[in-house]
Structure formats: structure tokens, C-alpha cells
Amino acid sequence: MLATIIAIVLLTALVVLYIHNRRQTTHTILRNFPIIGYFRYFAETLGEYMRQYQYLPDWSERPFNRLERSWVYRSAKGVSNLRSFGSENVPPFIFRNAAFPILDEEKRPWTGKQIGIAEGPGACRMPYTAMSFFNISGMSYGALSHAAVSALSRGAKIANIWMATGEGGLAPNHLEGGCDIVMQMGTAKYGVRDAEGNLSEDKLRAIAAYDQVRMFEVKLAQGAKPGKGGILPGVKVTQKIADIRGIPVGQDSISPNRHKDIGNVRELGAFVNRVRTITGKPVGVKFVAGDPTFLDDWFTECLARPEGCPDYIHVDGGEGGSGAAPASLMDYVGMPITLALPQVTAARERHGLTDRIRIIAAGKLITPDKVAWALCMGADFVSSARGFMFSLGCIQAMKCASGKCPTGVTSSEERLIAGLDPTDKATRVARYAARIRDDVDTIAHSCGLNDPGGFLPRHVTEIERGVGGFRAPQAGD
Numbered sequence: 001m002l003a004t005i006i007a008i009v010l011l012t013a014l015v016v017l018y019i020h021n022r023r024q025t026t027h028t029i030l031r032n033f034p035i036i037g038y039f040r041y042f043a044e045t046l047g048e049y050m051r052q053y054q055y056l057p058d059w060s061e062r063p064f065n066r067l068e069r070s071w072v073y074r075s076a077k078g079v080s081n082l083r084s085f086g087s088e089n090v091p092p093f094i095f096r097n098a099a100f101p102i103l104d105e106e107k108r109p110w111t112g113k114q115i116g117i118a119e120g121p122g123a124c125r126m127p128y129t130a131m132s133f134f135n136i137s138g139m140s141y142g143a144l145s146h147a148a149v150s151a152l153s154r155g156a157k158i159a160n161i162w163m164a165t166g167e168g169g170l171a172p173n174h175l176e177g178g179c180d181i182v183m184q185m186g187t188a189k190y191g192v193r194d195a196e197g198n199l200s201e202d203k204l205r206a207i208a209a210y211d212q213v214r215m216f217e218v219k220l221a222q223g224a225k226p227g228k229g230g231i232l233p234g235v236k237v238t239q240k241i242a243d244i245r246g247i248p249v250g251q252d253s254i255s256p257n258r259h260k261d262i263g264n265v266r267e268l269g270a271f272v273n274r275v276r277t278i279t280g281k282p283v284g285v286k287f288v289a290g291d292p293t294f295l296d297d298w299f300t301e302c303l304a305r306p307e308g309c310p311d312y313i314h315v316d317g318g319e320g321g322s323g324a325a326p327a328s329l330m331d332y333v334g335m336p337i338t339l340a341l342p343q344v345t346a347a348r349e350r351h352g353l354t355d356r357i358r359i360i361a362a363g364k365l366i367t368p369d370k371v372a373w374a375l376c377m378g379a380d381f382v383s384s385a386r387g388f389m390f391s392l393g394c395i396q397a398m399k400c401a402s403g404k405c406p407t408g409v410t411s412s413e414e415r416l417i418a419g420l421d422p423t424d425k426a427t428r429v430a431r432y433a434a435r436i437r438d439d440v441d442t443i444a445h446s447c448g449l450n451d452p453g454g455f456l457p458r459h460v461t462e463i464e465r466g467v468g469g470f471r472a473p474q475a476g477d
């Protein structure tokens, strides 16, 4: 009898817990897995106490270690990132602090940067002043769930940052938060293509008519798979995604390896000029550094035919992420941002284009130290994809391509997407962006700068050297 009563009480408790967790919106894992989800939190808590005995230290996970991920999680939740006792990190570089740092009353906010010029060859009718040096890098609608895109859009609005669409076209979810948007055109030109896959000027004009769409980005490549177009497995191509991309439901959506109409720097300039003329808005190019002659060729062309000069270049490191990419390209092709960025900024300077072309850097720059490093190396902006995925609750399950992401971030199954509440997660997205900016400011102040706009290569120094390491300051920096 007693056993029956205990069993009924336990069962009732489980049912109540199940219903409660299904209804709450704060913890995606518990919403999607109301009972077994507790094991994740239990194992996490236990891990803290077992740290001294465990076999996997906090810095050993890849691609992002637990130190990096928990920095993002804590920031997104608004929890303190203060640490005790000492650092577990072994940084490859450090910042050179000033003997006399900046006083609180001497601090200045970063006041924004204009992208695009209003006069002269290559001018656009509507240059864009971006108010944040840290923004959301493109992840296509389809690679991300509709709820994730909604949360990013709303969070970006709160934080006053831009959000790039990725190559899957512009979806209503991108627009719903009211944030500034960068419309990306991948090699398949989803969202702006005609029936043959060529650029449709009418569709481009229609998208440019949205005030929220502030810039256009021509994607040559992304770090995870240079030389390979977007890959959206058929299992993720739902009716909604198929409609936005203009493709059949359930079939793999594979973009060409290259824009068919862009095969050299002359054609690249012509395409940039065409898009800017039609849209009246700044146009950038996303690429991965590899061929050592490319930058000099391109910048020489920009000087010869300035009407085709991009307003910004977005350099993605070979360590960049993707919803789906061949392992060989992901592992072995494309320079890491640590090597690429200093080369790109040096080439821009060599050709006298520093005031003309803005540089956006991406590639595992998800914590304030890495963001500040990129600013020291000459980047005007930093963008991140996976940092913002973590702020949405991504647990690095590495299941993006299957459509079965347990946190709803990259899922295509509605039962899993339902766990991600866009309102709650929007707040986290905004908090993460704000914390990054605050902590980058703090590093700048420690270096004796009033704001992060003053960062130079001499403010950072390398500790570990070698291929893929962070660059040491050069003579004349």
C-alpha cells in the first residue's frame, strides 16, 4: 500500500514537473526534454566539483572550450563573469596595459563608423553608420530555425547591432525585430535570383526598398568551406524555406562553387558597382584569405576603377563555422584569422585604401579578448556567428546539418524549435553583445585608451609563436 502511495506521489511529481518545464521559456533543454534534461544541469554542476579529478579540462573542448562557452552563457544570462583564485586560461597573446589607466570620467563611448562614401566614384546614396563594432555574422534562414532568426533579429534591435542574413535570402523573421540588416548574396543568389539563377534586378530593388536593409554583401566564400557553395541538406528544406529560396521542398539546396558571373577582380568590381548602383546602399565582399596575390590584384583594380571598390571587406578565418561543410575544407583550407587579418589590413594600407574600405573580421572571435585583438590588428568591426548561437542556448551538440539540434537553434523539427522562446533569447542576445562591448572597453581603458577606437597593434603582444599563432607587433607599428 505504502509503495503504491509513494509511486503515485512520485508519478504526480514527475507529471507536474513535466508540465511546468514544457511551459517555462527560460531553459530550452528542459522545455524540449522536461525530465532527462535535468541530467545536463546535474552533470554540469558536478563537473565544477570534479574539476580537479576530471580528464577533460575546461580548455580542451573544440571548437570552443568550456571557458569560452561559459563566458558567453554567463554574459547572455546577465550573470557575473568575475573569477576567483586565478586564471585557467593560457592565452596566446596579452594586451600591454598602461601604467596609468583611464579614469572613469575620461572614458568615451565608441561613436560609430560610417560604411560607404557619399561622394566620388563608388559613392552610394545611403551610406550607413554602424553604431556597434560587434555584430551578427550571416547564418542562413534554413541553417538556423525561424525561432532563432526571430530571437537574433529582436536581440539585435535591443543591442543596436546589425544582423547579416546569410545566403538563404531575406525572411520575415529577419525583419520582425526591426534591426539593421545586411542582405547577403551567396553564389546561388537566393532571394534575388531569377529562374536561371542569375541576379534579378527587380528582386534586388525590392529588397533594397526596405529601410531596415542597410547594406549588401557579396559572398565569395566563408571560412569553413572556401570554394564550396552553401549546403542545406534536403531534410531541412521545409515548405517555408523552399518558398524563400525559390527551390523544391525536401531536396538538397546546393549553391554553385562560385558566382558564375564573377571569375576575376574586374568582374567582381563590376558586380559590386552594379549592386551599389541599383540599391544605393553600401556593398561589401565576404572572402577567405588564401591566394597571396589576390589582395594586391584586387586593391590595384579598386584604384584603377574606383566605381567597383567595395565599401567593406569581410574576412572570414578558415576556422569559421558552418551548418554543413566537407571536413577536408573545414580542416585544411583557408587561412586562420590570426594570419589573415594582419595581412589584409597591411595590404589595405599599402594601397592607401584604409579610409575607403572598412574591414570586418570573423573567425572564433567570440570573447572580448579576441574582439579587442582584432581591433588592435586594424579591423573596424568584428562579427560572430557561433558566439550568438551560444547566446541563444546552443550547447555545441554539432548536429546542425541533421535538423535535430536539441536546443532549437538549428533544428528543422517544430517540436524542438518550440523550446526556443524568441522573447527570452532576444534579451540574451542583446546582453551578450553589450557585455562584449563593455569588456572590450575595459581592456581599452586598461591600455590607457579612452575608447576601443584607439587600439593599435602595439597594444597587444604575442606569447606563443608559430603557424596559426597571433601576430607579434612589427617594426613601425
Ligand SMILES: Cc1cc2nc3c(=O)[nH]c(=O)nc-3n(C[C@H](O)[C@H](O)[C@H](O)COP(=O)(O)O)c2cc1C
Binding pocket: 137, 138, 139, 140, 143, 144, 165, 166, 167, 168, 184, 219, 221, 222, 223, 230, 286, 316, 317, 319, 320, 321, 322, 323, 362, 363, 364, 365, 366, 383, 384, 385, 386, 387, 400, 410
Ligand atoms: C550555422 C551556421 C550557418 C552559417 N551560414 C553562413 C551563410 O549563410 N553565409 C556566410 O557567409 N557564412 C555563414 N556562416 C559563417 C559565419 O557567418 C561566420 O563567418 C563564421 O562562422 C565565423 O564566425 P564565428 O567563428 O563567430 O562562428 C555560417 C556559420 C554557421 C555556424
